[in-house]
Amino acid sequence: MNLRELARINAVDADLNRRFSKRLEVQPSLTRQLVSFQANKERAAYRWYKYKEAFSAALVEHLLCTQGIVEGPILDPFAGMGTTLFSASSQGLNADGIELLPIGQQIIRTRLSLQDFEETDLAILTGWKNGQPWNHTSWRIPLPSLRITQGAYPVDTLAVIERYLSAIQSEDLNVQGVLRFALLCVLESVSYTRKDGQYLRWDHRSGRRQGAKPFNKGRVVPFDEAIAKKLSEITDDSCKQAPADLFPDNPAGRIKLLTGSCLDLLPTLAAGSYSAIITSPPYCNRYDYTRTYALELALLEIGERQLVDLRQQMLSCTVENRAKDLLAMNPNWKRAVEAANSQDLLQTILTYLEGLKQSGELNNTGIPRMVRGYFYEMACIIAESARVLKPRGLLLMVNDNVRYAGASVSVDLILSDMAEKLGFAVEKILELPTGKGNSSQQMGAHGRDRLRKCIYIWRKN
DSSP states (O other), X not given: OHHHHHHHHHHHHHHHHHHHTTTEEEOTTOOTTTTSGGGGTTSTTTTSSOOXXXXXXXXXXXXXXXXXXXXXXXXXXXXXXXXXXXXXXXXTOOEEEEEOSHHXXXXXXXXXXXXXXXXXXXXXXXXXXXXXXXGXXXXXXXXXXXXXXXXXXXXXXXXXXXXXXXXXXXXXXXXXXHHHHHHHHHTTTTSSEEEEXXXXXXXXXXXXXXXXXXXXXXXXXXXXXXXXXXXHHHHHHHHHSOOGGGOTTSOOOOEEEEESOHHHHGGGSOTTOEEEEEEOOOOSXXXXXXXXXXXXHHHTTOOHHHHHHHHHHSOSOSTTOOOOXXXXXXXXXXXXXXXXXXXXXXXXXXXXXXXXXXXXXXXXXXXXXXXXXXXXXXXXXXXXXXXXXXEEEEEEEEXXXXXXXXXXXXXXXXXXXXXXXXXXXXXXXXXXXXXXOOOHHHHHHHOOOOBOEEEEEEEEO
């Protein structure tokens, strides 16, 4: 049965590939560095926090230029660390962003607050870097933790962090916010953990057992070294950023942050109000950001109940997401749900995955529910995006194709097909010249399969 079903999926996929073949275009200029966080590593302000799921500021600038986007406002319904917002703003365009996770919200708010810092505020940060006042107090404020973060730090490091949290109380609220943000930026490097896609990996020195082979993350950076380097980056980069009023002919665009789920917030936005949407939603790849960013969420005082709620509010991209009743959430999404119901490749893949679930051949029974939820929710987001865009407005989306149980899931073609039913013309699907490989588990069972990583260019009809 599996071979027949896979053959059926491949046949339907081939038909869809033929239909979009003239719009699938390999773009040599789109390197993996550009379409990832890698190009942000040395870039002022963007380098402060290592948000691995982000695309680069250079990519946003490239898209604004090549697509001729010269007026705003711009929208990013999955704002993350605010790359689209700050890049568009630097080009003089107003930008709105929607972000659910508190870590992304905190990065954006801190960058905005630093734009209003005076020289005296930056001098205080420099004083913290040089004077290390946390080493001159014995008072400690307990570092909040979650079940999945307990034991994440060496004992001495935890004590220093708690003295740091105590010491920052002596500063005004704006400076406190930046000092707390600097701490947020170094948590991973001073801990026994490393972000690894679907979860946090734990160094064997933590005492936690994780997998058959002990994991060693390498050097655990001492806290004083890590925080001093981060405060240097923040102060150096902030000093380099010239005030907007020095360049009145090209003032920065304003930035507005909306906090919550885009499924809740997109329907509240006015129709026809955005010139372009530039975004990268979570991929359909089982990554659970509430786990990978657990250290940061704990510092931001997200409790166990809130963590579960965040996981369920996210776009369905992890096997723990429960099914959402989309029509109960918004009866206006009937057309979007029908677009997903009628998407032949999607339905063929779902039938295959459900069959494997029933026969006990899937390594996780939540995969069919996750894949279904992902595409149905994305259909609703696409419909809302068409509604809020101005006529002829552009939607530019970065996304990856995936593979489950030997079935290649052409996310780009499925979403593009649904987009055509929901008010968009698919102009181009720009493919990176080097695709990504599938997991070693998939290769062992089903062979190697190169998966496309693309940028979709859709224009509102």
